[in-house]
Amino acid sequence: MRILVVDDEAVALSSVRRLLKRKGFSDVDICDSGKEAISRIRSKDYDVALIDLLMPGIDGLQVIEAAKPYAPTTEFIMLTAVEDATVAFKALHLGAYDYLVKPVDNDRLLLSIERAYERKGLLACIGQGKPEDSGFEVPDAFSNMITQYPPMKGLLSYAEIMARSGTPILITGESGTGKELIARGIHHSGLNPKGPFVAVNMASVPETLFESQFFGHTRGAFTGAEKDMAGYFEQANGGTLFLDEIGELSMNLQAKLLRVLEEKTVVRIGDSRGISISVRIVSATNQNLDKACQEGKFRLDLLYRLKSAHIHLPPLRERGKDILLLASHFLKQACIRHNKQISGFSAEALNLLSLEPFPGNVRELNQWVEQAALLSNSDLIQPQNLNPKAANQPAGFVRTLCSLKENDEIHTAFVLAHTGGNRRQAAHILGVSVRQIQRKLIQMKENPRLKPLISEFL
Numbered sequence: 210m211r212i213l214v215v216d217d218e219a220v221a222l223s224s225v226r227r228l229l230k231r232k233g234f235s236d237v238d239i240c241d242s243g244k245e246a247i248s249r250i251r252s253k254d255y256d257v258a259l260i261d262l263l264m265p266g267i268d269g270l271q272v273i274e275a276a277k278p279y280a281p282t283t284e285f286i287m288l289t290a291v292e293d294a295t296v297a298f299k300a301l302h303l304g305a306y307d308y309l310v311k312p313v314d315n316d317r318l319l320l321s322i323e324r325a326y327e328r329k330g331l332l333a334c335i336g337q338g339k340p341e342d343s344g345f346e347v348p349d350a351f352s353n354m355i356t357q358y359p360p361m362k363g364l365l366s367y368a369e370i371m372a373r374s375g376t377p378i379l380i381t382g383e384s385g386t387g388k389e390l391i392a393r394g395i396h397h398s399g400l401n402p403k404g405p406f407v408a409v410n411m412a413s414v415p416e417t418l419f420e421s422q423f424f425g426h427t428r429g430a431f432t433g434a435e436k437d438m439a440g441y442f443e444q445a446n447g448g449t450l451f452l453d454e455i456g457e458l459s460m461n462l463q464a465k466l467l468r469v470l471e472e473k474t475v476v477r478i479g480d481s482r483g484i485s486i487s488v489r490i491v492s493a494t495n496q497n498l499d500k501a502c503q504e505g506k507f508r509l510d511l512l513y514r515l516k517s518a519h520i521h522l523p524p525l526r527e528r529g530k531d532i533l534l535l536a537s538h539f540l541k542q543a544c545i546r547h548n549k550q551i552s553g554f555s556a557e558a559l560n561l562l563s564l565e566p567f568p569g570n571v572r573e574l575n576q577w578v579e580q581a582a583l584l585s586n587s588d589l590i591q592p593q594n595l596n597p598k599a600a601n602q603p604a605g606f607v608r609t610l611c612s613l614k615e616n617d618e619i620h621t622a623f624v625l626a627h628t629g630g631n632r633r634q635a636a637h638i639l640g641v642s643v644r645q646i647q648r649k650l651i652q653m654k655e656n657p658r659l660k661p662l663i664s665e666f667l
């Protein structure tokens with residue numbers, strides 16, 4: 210693991226370096242100014258950078274801001290002498306992984322470094338003896354998650370490792386990014402895949418029924434309690450309890466939930482016996498819980514409990530050619546469901562899909578494709594099938610966004626995604642030569658808009 214430590218105080222630098230060396234980290238660089246830190250991070254591929262906030266000249270936040278875009282895989286940990294929520298928030302917002310207040314406890318520092326490193330998914334590589342930059346494969350338990358986007362594959366490998374550890378996992382991401390799907394994958398690759406998987410939507414639990422639903426009740430415990438009932442914790446015992454939309458839980462109920470997580474025991478209403486429970490907790494939210502904590506809407510102690518490991522699912526629009534891959538997958542499914550014969554998307558339709566922001570992410574894409582399959586009465590899905598707005602646009606609408614040449618290239622990328630990168634097969638489908646495919650790939654590589662679509666085939 211390559212680590213950079215940045216601090217303007219020589220004493221702090223050498224003591225952290227000593228600690229890391231003692232713990233077996235051999236590749237540790239140090240530097241004492243923000244300016245030097247930026248150039249080092251830009252030029253060497255560090256796994257983790259520990260950065261002091263307050264430094265004369267360029268401070269820690271400025272270092273992250275200037276260096277992060279050049280080092281997307283470096284994890285930043287911010288160290289600071291003063292606890293300041295605004296700065297912590299800013300650091301996390303800029304992409305820092307953690308924020309530690311000095312004097313930092315050695316174990317806390319090492320834990321943070323290890324977590325940051327695990328987050329990169331690198332441990333998976335080491336475990337399998339793969340070189341760091343080789344692609345991850347989607348683990349079996351997540352095989353219903355369609356993706357070829359390398360960071361997503363890395364996330365899934367990380368999820369698999371964390372699943373095996375049994376620690377609570379928090380999944381964040383916009384609506385429709387696949388949080389529930391990944392939660393189920395975690396259950397399947399976890400310690401007890403045959404145990405129950407109980408999913409609870411926190412937003413739909415009424416405040417007054419929380420205890421009876423989560424802890425259960427005995428017969429006659431209250432009016433209407435006609436028989437004994439096990440709560441969600443008991444139902445999920447020996448398996449996974451998925452707490453969806455955890456950000457919706459009121460402060461009052463957060464305290465109750467925290468108590469159970471700490472004591473690992475529930476007592477049914479109307480009973481005095483404690484029932485010990487062994488449940489793996491996976492929670493999900495599309496809210497920013499760090500921010501909610503700062504605003505006093507979410508308990509920090511509960512967040513720490515839930516977030517031993519954290520998985521953030523990127524929005525679909527950032528996953529390159531996954532959009533086209535998923536579209537093709539959903540189209541096949543829709544054709545089977547509706548007994549339709551549609552062989553694919555027109556180049557313009559593909560173009561439209563690859564430029565859409567999809568605020569509802571994978572779920573929205575699925576709905577679009579489903580609707581298009583129903584509306585289409587030809588062999589190929591057309592833009593107006595996908596989005597009625599496209600039909601109302603002047604004829605050149607899609608083409609004004611991208612040239613015909615780009616259209617053609619996007620189509621090639623789509624076919625390549627379909628063939629898993631096999632150029633010969635793609636050439637056959639498109640009726641062109643392998644050399645022509647090769648030439649298109651070179652051209653697409655030069656086009657920053659198209660490069661992400663083909664990065665994996667280069």
Ligand SMILES: Nc1ncnc2c1ncn2[C@@H]1O[C@H](COP(=O)(O)OP(=O)(O)OP(=O)(O)O)[C@@H](O)[C@H]1O
Nearest residue numbers: 353354355383384385386387388389390495571572
């Ligand atoms: N990578 C993927 N491959 C295939 N299907 C996917 C993928 N990601 C999500 N889906 C599908 O998209 C839909 C939405 O996924 P899911 O319900 O897991 O999202 P979510 O993040 O929990 O959304 P919300 O925040 O709205 O609850 C589901 O039908 C799911 O099966």
Ligand SMILES: [Mg+2]
Nearest residue numbers: 388389453493
């Ligand atoms: Mg969900």
